[in-house]
Amino acid sequence: MTEPQRRPVPRDRENDYTAEQAARRREFVADVTGASLHHVGSYTVEESSLRGNVENVIGAAQVPIGLAGPLRVNGEHANGDFYVPLATTEGTLVASYNRGMRLLTAAGGVRATVVEDRMQRAPVFVLDDALSARDLAGWIAAHTGEITAVAQATTSVGRLVEIERYHVGPMLYLRFDYTTGDAAGQNMVGKATWAACEWIQQNHPDHPNYVLSGAIDTDKKHSQVNMLRTRGKRVVAEATLPEGLLREHMGVTPQQLFRARQYSQTGGFMAGSANNGAHAANGLAALFIATGQDVANVAESHAGIVYSQVTEAGDYYWSITLPALIVATVGGGTGLATQRECLQMLGCHGPGRAKAFAEICAGVVLAGEVSLSSAVLAGDWVSSHERLGRNR
Amino acid sequence: MTEPQRRPVPRDRENDYTAEQAARRREFVADVTGASLHHVGSYTVEESSLRGNVENVIGAAQVPIGLAGPLRVNGEHANGDFYVPLATTEGTLVASYNRGMRLLTAAGGVRATVVEDRMQRAPVFVLDDALSARDLAGWIAAHTGEITAVAQATTSVGRLVEIERYHVGPMLYLRFDYTTGDAAGQNMVGKATWAACEWIQQNHPDHPNYVLSGAIDTDKKHSQVNMLRTRGKRVVAEATLPEGLLREHMGVTPQQLFRARQYSQTGGFMAGSANNGAHAANGLAALFIATGQDVANVAESHAGIVYSQVTEAGDYYWSITLPALIVATVGGGTGLATQRECLQMLGCHGPGRAKAFAEICAGVVLAGEVSLSSAVLAGDWVSSHERLGRNR
Amino acid sequence: MTEPQRRPVPRDRENDYTAEQAARRREFVADVTGASLHHVGSYTVEESSLRGNVENVIGAAQVPIGLAGPLRVNGEHANGDFYVPLATTEGTLVASYNRGMRLLTAAGGVRATVVEDRMQRAPVFVLDDALSARDLAGWIAAHTGEITAVAQATTSVGRLVEIERYHVGPMLYLRFDYTTGDAAGQNMVGKATWAACEWIQQNHPDHPNYVLSGAIDTDKKHSQVNMLRTRGKRVVAEATLPEGLLREHMGVTPQQLFRARQYSQTGGFMAGSANNGAHAANGLAALFIATGQDVANVAESHAGIVYSQVTEAGDYYWSITLPALIVATVGGGTGLATQRECLQMLGCHGPGRAKAFAEICAGVVLAGEVSLSSAVLAGDWVSSHERLGRNR
Amino acid sequence: MTEPQRRPVPRDRENDYTAEQAARRREFVADVTGASLHHVGSYTVEESSLRGNVENVIGAAQVPIGLAGPLRVNGEHANGDFYVPLATTEGTLVASYNRGMRLLTAAGGVRATVVEDRMQRAPVFVLDDALSARDLAGWIAAHTGEITAVAQATTSVGRLVEIERYHVGPMLYLRFDYTTGDAAGQNMVGKATWAACEWIQQNHPDHPNYVLSGAIDTDKKHSQVNMLRTRGKRVVAEATLPEGLLREHMGVTPQQLFRARQYSQTGGFMAGSANNGAHAANGLAALFIATGQDVANVAESHAGIVYSQVTEAGDYYWSITLPALIVATVGGGTGLATQRECLQMLGCHGPGRAKAFAEICAGVVLAGEVSLSSAVLAGDWVSSHERLGRNR
DSSP, rough: OOOOOOOOOOOOSOOOOHHHHHHHHHHHHHHOOOOOOOOTTTTOOOOGGGGGTTTEEEEEEEEEEEEEEEEEEEEESEEEEEEEEEEEETTTTHHHHHHHHHHHHHOEEEEEEEEEEEEEOOOOOOOOOOOHHHHHHHHHHHHHHHHHHHHTTTTHHHHEEEEEEEEEEEEEEEEEEEOOOSOOOOOHHHHHHHHHHHHHHSSTOOOEESSSSSOOOTTSSBBBHHHHOOOOOEEEEEEEEEEIIIIIIIOOOOHHHHHHHHHHHHHHHHHBBSSSSSSSHHHHHHHHHHHHHHHGOOOOHTOOOEEEEEEESEEEEEEEEEEEEOOOSSSSSSHHHHHHHHHHHHOSSSSSSSSHHHHHHHHHHHHHHHHHHHHHTTHHHHHHHHSSTTTT | OOOOOOOOOOOOSSOOSHHHHHHHHHHOOOOOOOOTTTTTTOOOGGGGGTTTTOSSEEEEEEEEEEEEEEEEEEEEEOOEEEEEEOOOTTOOOHHHHHHHHHHHHHOEEEEEEEEEEEEEOEEEEOSSEEEEEEEEHHHHHTTHHHHHHHHHHHOOOOOEEEEEEEEEEEEEEEEEEEEOOOOOOOOHHHHHHHHHHHHHHHHHTTTTEEEEEOEEEESSHHHHHHHHHHHHHEEEEEEOOOOIIIIIIIOOOOHHHHHHHHHHHHHHHHBBBBBBBSSSSHHHHHHHHTTOGGGGGGGHEEEEEEEEOOTTTSOEEOOOEEEEEEESSOOOOOOHHHHHHHHHHHHHSSOOOHHHHHHHHHHHHHHHHHHHHHHHHHHHHEEEEOOOOOOO | OOOOOOOOOOOOOOOOOOOHHHHHHHHHHHHHHHOOTTTTTTTSSGGGGGGTTTTTTEEEEEEEEEEEEEEEEEEOOOOOEEEEEEEEEOTTTTHHHHHHHHHHTTOOEEEEEEEEEEEEEOOOOEOSHHHHHHHHHHHHHHHHHHHHHHHHOOOOEEEEEEEEOOOEEEEEEEEEEEEEEOOOOOHHHOOOHHHHHHHHHHHHHOOOOOOOOOOOOOTTSOOOHHHHOOOOOEEEEEEEEHHHHHHIIOOOOOHHHHHHHHHHHHHHHHBBBBBBOOOHHHHHHHHHHHOOOOOGGGHTTTOOOOEEEETTSSSSEEEEEEEEEOOSSSSSSTTHHHHHHHHTTTOOOTTTOOOHHHHHHHHHHHHHHHHHHHHHHOOOOOHHHHHHHOOO | OOOOOOOOOOOOSSSSOSHHHHHHHHHHHHHHOOOOTTTHHHHHOOOOGTTTTOEEEEEEEEEEEEEEEEEEEEEEEEEEEEEEEEOOOOOOOHHHHHHHHHHHTTOOEEEEEEEEEEEEOOOOESSSSSSHHHHHHHHHTTHHHHHHHHHTTTTTOOOEEEEEEEETEEEEEEEEEEOOOOOOOOOHHHHHHHHHHHHHHHHHHTTTESSSOOOOTTTOBBBHHHHHOSEEEEEEEEEOOOOHHIIIISSSSHHHHHHHHHHHHHHHHHTTTTTTTOOOHHHHHHHHHHHTGGGGGGGHHHBBEEEEEEEETSSSEEEEEEEEEOOOOSTTTSSHHHHHHHHHHHOOOTTOOHHHHHHHHHHHHHHHHHHHHHHHHHHHHHHHHHSTTTOO
């Protein structure tokens, strides 16, 4: 059988980030697939601004943004009432988060705290046997100063704060932990760790082999090591919801919520779930798209641990801890046209704002928990989708 | 302390899906936050088409789309060379997937197979004790026919294929499994299961209490139950890559890949990772944004199991199984302006195309695995980010 | 370097199960290691009774047995007050379980219910590709009757109740579920499944290759699939403890227990623990040694899910579900001298008693939960070990 | 309904560790249950030696011990040919381990290395909010010296090496890591950590509340945190098995083993298994019973990570890493009659031998892996149980 001649995607190696090139590729698509890309070709972002963000540009997806809020956040870095842009195509999502925000705000707001901050690259060194691997771990511990200097020489921002070690067979898995300022930092720590590994390989007498990722950084993948040891920001959002407000706004009582919490906590444990809460991924995906975050990080960032109690006064203390929230206010997609505007709405564009943004993200997630968990109990869940969703 | 007067987001209860309303809200944002939303307000999607997809519309995020391909897919439903739209802001992503597609296509293409298809809603019934819960399980088994009829009466598409049971204490967790045609189906199965539960509650002599989700559907959350029992489509992408092609295109050999596979497999196992492969979330998030999927489903869909072997001929057999790929070609955001165009590019818009689209998704994921795994080994990983990424 | 001549363990191929052979091996040990085995050689079990239980016998370990109880069990199969033999060398274990039993009994006893019963062998068939694997799954479903007949022909007791399927790449993992009467059944299901696989291999047109265990039976290993899908007996023990009794016997209140439950539930979830309770393994190991169970099954059997609530009356409902309790009252070590006596103490020796024994096991575990959890809260934990343990 | 008068177990509060008391309790059992305890009452261990090991003694379980070996261990602490006592009632277990030992020894022995050594107690402090919890973590880090001094003042052996922190909501979970010499150390670290927590509570200005275990020590429970961060000894056993030996002794080739390894690795990952190897729990349970270890620790100790490769020479490198091997050569049951003799056989009784014993344990486990994994492939598995097991 003769294979059809396959046509490569047109590119201009000199300057590919132009309106002409994008148009040329849309025509190519129309030609080979028959699909018109009229809307994809309707955008206002400057092609030249996309270098470093995407290759072979053909246009832009338009993802509708709904506005929720205000959400009162009482954080260390974010403090005030926020109006939150959520880019989504799922009916009821904005309405549901909005409802949760209203309640949280009425209750005085959501406290949000970044409790850990560390991004990893995790190489693996492969030795002849376990004893050599253990010796290498000792050697690295003895040379931490030099390794840190080498790693940090690659970056003006990243700071190496710990090198964790995990032994398996003849292998030494390392987890290099960095702070990365206001960037998400995966590339930054990749480069720094690569330099560190090269230095180790060259300076250790056995010149041991390594691979830059031994998979325990679990980049773009949920993992238990993230749950335990943090990736990106570990952020807690918490609020105490007065019984009266819960009844009035949500039609549920703290006791009902707490009772149902035991069911979902138990179910989540049995299921081996990444999150014993309701739906952190919904709010995070919508926020991430709107604000130019790396949306693939929803895989890691959606992990969560809900902890709640009924207070002695009969109110409901509700918290969610996001152990692996990966966000940025510089770099990546944060500077693009609509993305920058959305970050600006939140006062979170640019340097010095990553922790504030992390606090807002956690607050938004808690709003979603409050709303959905209450709706499921109050019986509004199916009916609200009937009313607001596409299956109406 | 007196609280500032908080201003609610403007809405028109009569007709909120108009250009005027969107503009009014953008002005509101400008007023309360100082942020201009010029680009957010520049879109071509019709406001009226957004009803059921989003509330409180203010405009649209523009997410740049790059074109990768062609990718040869040899599926049961998708068969041919596909040009793939990837909406992302992460530099190198499109280039990297493109590289993997080139190799897969040169190797004759990627086989893709949907091996399971089932969407769940998982209520929990709470009884007085374990014995009553076990009895209820028996009663439900004896009334499966009636329950199925009741559930299916709520939907013209969904079909109930199994009711799984999981006992804990006095609780009976059920997992209702449905096929949902070309829709993702979360709302469809929610409505059907709600009807089923109401019927059970009314007809069982004890009128047992239930909550519509006991959290083992793990909606919007990765879980081990998904890994095992499937959520959405369980799809396998597989290819055998000739040694010569691997050397030439990627600069690696099957033996090197297989050796490194042992490292990452071991690391992924130790880390409790949702995926023992490289970065399924990257390709899926980009495809999902472009094609109007529910992007929060990246949380579940990014799970994966890589399995590979060196063949007797010395080539490399590589497969990835996505146990919880949740996709649709009707409903949700699939009908919106740019999203529809992107599905049309793939020949996957509308009824009868969900399995084809699932096959393409899996093929794209495998392309990303091939490219990144090879790059890490060949030492191109850091350098390509230097060249193409924002940290250049 | 010349290797020393290594001396093999003496054996008599004709009749190795004699006092003489055991003595001969003890002398051999004394000769090559210098260790006297006086106590090891002091036992009353008949050597001839050990055939099928152990090879190269040198004697017996003496594991001290303490007596706890009475424990009131209100089960379907076990009903009454039980005195429980616990073989252990850990100080405070018997005292602690005894304390819990006293409380449970004072509260009217522990309800115990076997909610599932199934033992597995899980072969994997390896095909050319995923499509063939899916087809094989269909073929097996279509031939379930014949496969069941073949499997059951190997056993007078085992009954095949389900063949579960799990797809990965070109592989079809199957999980054959059986009831196995009063035996633990691992060997029984191994033999039956082997026959089934041979039949499939011979009768399927492609004669597919298989391995008798693809590791998802997780024999002798804890696993999430056990948590979800049961291995051996799934048993629930539950009790409602009046507030007054808890205060008086344990010095704690339901509210304190419930509050602390949230801490350990949360900790267990974050840690990826096999059991969100306290220490099921302690009671089970001691019972298993005493009663001739396969003690390695503690690995699987110690998994557990605690679920509790404060009742409206202010009492404490406490349950633990053991999803993978593997026990027997026939076969294995149940017929040996001391082991049989201990089963007889419980009225659980011989046919028809496995479920009763499972109920007692679960009741014992709950007693241990009640005692230790209360002690930790009441501050008795360290002090009781000071008083009763070896570190006094 | 009137409850029957329940009879308490007879005890002598003055001196309960006598032959008379044990006999009195056996008579009591005979009286209330009808069971004769002739064999249970036949033992040679001194009752007076049991104080601190068990309460309410009635006698001893006789668990048959089989002898396996010699096993050549090339460790740092254990070096030589060992004859291994395995206490079990499972037919084929001793024969199977023996077979594996023969192969390992013929291949030059098994290398064994203790790569980490740390035992934990993990309290949880509960604060008002996440910010206070984070502040407490900082305060503890600033007072590590004092806390270490307080903890270590409780023990002449234990050394506090790290205090790990894990934040959730308003809670600060800590994991105190100690070396504990030749003891298993759970009680030692409980006492030391209790002292540390009391000191923190008294000296921190807020006098924060704590519970001595927040469940992330996962005592007596398998967990992912153990897999990652070690509990007890982390030990690697490894060997390179020449192709010729494998063929001759086991009837399999390195290529066959490696191919099947991919199946079980994949299956173990999908199943969420505690061990991607074959059956570590079997050998460990048998060794633990024989040598007076706390058998409940099989729950944690059976976790394992197998890593293997085919070498360039075509031989098979095989390793297993036990991340949570909890063993002792002093304390607990190690000094009792038969248990001491068995430790003496291994040259592992008393101070200074715990790491040697850990190395032997790991070597034994690898022997079992080699034997069973080969048997499954060579088709001997079912047939050997037919020949040697009770179902013959």
